[in-house]
Amino acid sequence: MIIFIKAGGQLRAMIKPDIDHYTRKVETDGEKTIGEILKGISLDPSFVALIHVDGKMKDLSYKPSNGQTITLQPPVSGG
Amino acid sequence: MPLSKSEIERYQRQLLVDSWDKERLKGARVLVVGVGGLGGISAAYLAAVGVGNLRLCDSDRVELSNLNRQILFAAEDIGRPKAALAAKRLSAQNPEIKIEVISDKLTETNAIELTSGCDLIIDGLDNHSDRLKLNNVSFDLNIPFIYGAINEWQGQLSFFNPPKTACLACLMPEELQDPKPTPVFGALPGVIGSLQATLALRYLMTGENPISNALLIFHADTMAFETVTFERRPGCGVCGKTIPSGPRR
Numbered sequence: 001m002i003i004f005i006k007a008g009g010q011l012r013a014m015i016k017p018d019i020d021h022y023t024r025k026v027e028t029d030g031e032k033t034i035g036e037i038l039k040g041i042s043l044d045p046s047f048v049a050l051i052h053v054d055g056k057m058k059d060l061s062y063k064p065s066n067g068q069t070i071t072l073q074p075p076v077s078g079g
Numbered sequence: 080m081p082l083s084k085s086e087i088e089r090y091q092r093q094l095l096v097d098s099w100d101k102e103r104l105k106g107a108r109v110l111v112v113g114v115g116g117l118g119g120i121s122a123a124y125l126a127a128v129g130v131g132n133l134r135l136c137d138s139d140r141v142e143l144s145n146l147n148r149q150i151l152f153a154a155e156d157i158g159r160p161k162a163a164l165a166a167k168r169l170s171a172q173n174p175e176i177k178i179e180v181i182s183d184k185l186t187e188t189n190a191i192e193l194t195s196g197c198d199l200i201i202d203g204l205d206n207h208s209d210r211l212k213l214n215n216v217s218f219d220l221n222i223p224f225i226y227g228a229i230n231e232w233q234g235q236l237s238f239f240n241p242p243k244t245a246c247l248a249c250l251m252p253e254e255l256q257d258p259k260p261t262p263v264f265g266a267l268p269g270v271i272g273s274l275q276a277t278l279a280l281r282y283l284m285t286g287e288n289p290i291s292n293a294l295l296i297f298h299a300d301t302m303a304f305e306t307v308t309f310e311r312r313p314g315c316g317v318c319g320k321t322i323p324s325g326p327r328r
Contacts, residue, residue, distance in 0.1 A: 076234070078228060
């Protein structure tokens with residue numbers, strides 16, 4: 001199945017976007033968690049502050065389904 | 080607490096706004112922790128509309144590298160304490176309100192004293208570690224806090240008031256791995272600080288929290304706002320504790 005990983009900030013370059021400036025297409029199977037998928041694209045999950053899918057927060061154990069976009073938020077802590 | 084004649088003239092345009100509760104605003108007390116990029120903007124708007132009592136807390140002094148975004152300060156202020164300067168500027172803009180100056184850092188030791196009597200806390204901090212401390216204080220003392228944070232082209236906003244909502248530690252319980260110094264340009268904290276002030280006013284006057292259990296994300300590079308919902312985290316080290324029994328709004 002195909003999922004899309006989207007990220008901004010310092011994470012954008014780490015995901016190596018190929019669809020547009022922010023998004024990468026990833027082929028995976030339905031059994032893999034987000035944590036496993038990120039490791040599969042050589043992205044250290046410790047750089048990810050938040051993960052959301054369809055407007056809801058998820059964690060690294062979430063198993064995405066075909067066609068979903070997984071959005072990764074970088075740490076945002078300035079003021 | 081009725082308005083004076085000069086206050087009625089000063090606030091005449093906002094008194095036309097639907098649901099505007101001038102007395103409630105005049106009687107409110109708000110703690111702004113950090114008066115830099117975010118807190119300086121939110122404090123300026125809260126002062127201008129007549130929040131009756133502002134407590135400004137910041138232990139920093141003005142640096143040249145602050146001036147691309149911290150518009151309460153000028154080049155001649157470099158080296159001077161931010162909290163006192165901010166109070167002076169805001170008092171000049173609106174002498175009708177009371178402003179307290181705390182030139183200390185918020186710590187677990189002084190937190191109760193600093194937050195005592197406040198209806199609301201505005202987060203104007205610049206790091207997640209201190210925000211987690213603020214989250215603890217907010218929960219322990221039953222005072223809601225309005226979270227704001229920025230980095231590069233992204234800003235975030237939320238309202239934490241457990242047990243009615245999740246708390247910051249439900250969402251991001253640990254220190255964040257972000258590079259320092261934070262990449263930031265002035266307009267972004269201007270947007271998020273203004274949203275924090277707007278949310279504060281809405282809460283103070285109506286008790287409403289329109290972004291309960293939600294993180295509002297502003298993507299400045301695409302001009303898009305996004306809302307992401309979340310829930311209280313079972314076993315949260317902060318709001319999963321025994322609920323304090325103090326007064327809530």
